[in-house]
Amino acid sequence: MNVRTDVSLELGDIQRGVLGPRPTPYAAAYLVFRIDDQGDGRELMRRASTAVTSAADPVSPLGEMWVSVAVTCRGLEALGVPRASLDTFAWEFRQGMAARAEALGDVGDSSPEHWEAPLGSSDVHVVLTAVAPDPAHLEAAVDRARPAYDRLPGVTAIWRQDCYALPTETEHFGYRDGVSHPAVEGSGIPGSNQLEVPLKAGEFVLGYPDEIGGIQTPQPTVLGRNGSYAVFRKLHQNVAEFRRYLKDNSTSPEDEELIAAKIMGRWRSGAPLALAPQADDPALGADPHRRNTFLYESDDPAGFKTPGGCHIRRANPRDAAVAGEVRLHRMIRRGAVYGPPLPEGVLEDDGADRGLMFAFIGAHLGRQFEFVQTQWMNDGVFFGANNAQDPVTGARDGSSDFTIPQRPLRRRLASLPRFVVTQGGEYCFLPSLTALRRLGDLHD
Structure with a gap:
């Protein structure tokens, strides 16, 4: 399906990080800054406006590196x-x-009191995300970007997280990641599902009509238009526990892979159960034009192929009749792994910190990220499973089950532990290039 172009996005004013997909493979770094001096903070915004690449520019001002700049509410206050x-x-x-x-399910080990400092604190003001082809280029590129924040005594670097995407596009649990993204009107970037009508630009970029005809624009317009919101989350993955659970609840290596596929909704290769219900199809999983073009309701309403409670069906129910209009809750998701992989076959934790740096981009924090997190990932009412939670990322206490529909009897996986623990995060605003200059020129 072709992307509709009846909306003209001002791509030259939108940060490339809002709409542009990341390359594969790549290395990235999240750099967090605290603003201690208002004047230096504004100078950081001025400099950043010259380092950020727009969605219209295929060439970065910093050569091999692409930079996005986001600001928290506390950061806007500091400016x-x-x-x-x-x-x-x-x-x-x-x-x-x-x-x-609490609303997001970040409780227990995931509660803010356990987050990695300074994440979640009032000191997080600016988040600079840098992307390069590989770690060597990333470090050189960060050095080239350093003039944007160097020699500003009133701006302090307080946290850094390096992460990466492998050529295999897999994350630490072994699944191919980042295979689904929506088409956005006026962006010129096709979506991954050819059966999905492109979404209104206002679902992802502030200042444009959204799916219900509304226009969200923080004021003044020069500050809000062409911006977006970003959610950053550092998620620790308990890889050894995940592997042990699969092994302990399977009858053979083949059954173990089937359970892994039923939990996720895809085989680890990326091939969806909707198109490969009986066995993995690595060629399908590697094909970006085929692996995401499918629906659920037309031939699998009961979830015999793709369980209704699996990860990908919760995150994007597609054509399913669920609580909430699906198109109002679509998101642009991006993820990059951090930490060393746990060697294949190892079932005991080695103490290393490893996981996923998750990013969400959208214009509606409430009805996109928060709705999906609270109503679809951490609850099961929307598809008739009471309080059952997402089997991969759900905020469980060890008492939740997962049901696999099959004949003649359903299969039940009992007492899923919590495989993913939140280690911190923040809600941010991704200003337009014009807004970055505006923030740099503020006056008392």
Whole structure:
């Protein structure tokens, strides 16, 4: 399906990180800064506006590196944005992720009191994300970007997380990641599902009509238009525990892989159960034009191929009749792994920190990220499974089950532990290039 072009996006003013997919493979770094001096903070915004690549420019100002710049609500306050303007931003953004922890399921080991400092604190003001082809280029590129924040005594670097995407595109649990993304009107970038009609630009970029005809634009317009919201989350993956659970609940290596596929909704190669229900099809999993072009409701309403409670069907129910109009909850997701892989076959944890740096891009924090997280990932009412949670990322306490529909009897996996633990995160605003310059030129 071709991307509709009846909306003209101002691509030259939108950060490339909002709409542009990341290359594969790549290395990336999340750099967090605290603004201690308003003048230096504004100078950082001015410099950043010359380092950020727009969605219209295929060539980065920094050569091999692509940079995105995001600002938290506390960061906007530190820059001196007036309260009247701050009050026009999404209320979830103004609260911050730590304040939303209980609603998001970030409880127990995932609660903010256990987060990696300084994540979730009032010190997180600016998040600079750098992307390069490989770790060697990344370090050189970060050095080239250093003038954007170097020699600014009132701007302090307080945290860094390096991450990467492998040529295999897999994450630590062994699944191919990042295979699904929506088409956005006016972007010129096709979506991964040819059966999905492109979504209105206002679902992802502020200042444009969205799916219900509304236009969200923080004020003044010069600050809000062509921006977006970003969610950053550092998620630790308990890989050894995940492997042990699969092994302990399977009858053979083949059965182990089938359970892994039923939990995710895809085989580890990326091939979806919807198109390969009986056995893995690596060629299908490697084909970006085929592996995501499918629906559920037309031939699998009961979930005999793809269980209704599996990870990918929860995250994007596609054509299913569920609580909430699916198109109002679509997201642009990006993920990169951090930490060393656990060697194949190892079933005991080695103590290393490894996981996923997750990013969500959208114009509606509440009805996109928070709705999916609270109603679809951490609950099962929407598909008739009461309080059952996502089997991969759900906020479980060890008492949740997972049901695999099959004949003559359903299969039940009991007492799933929590495989993913939140280690921190933040809600951010991705300003347009014009807005970055505006933030740099604020006056008291």
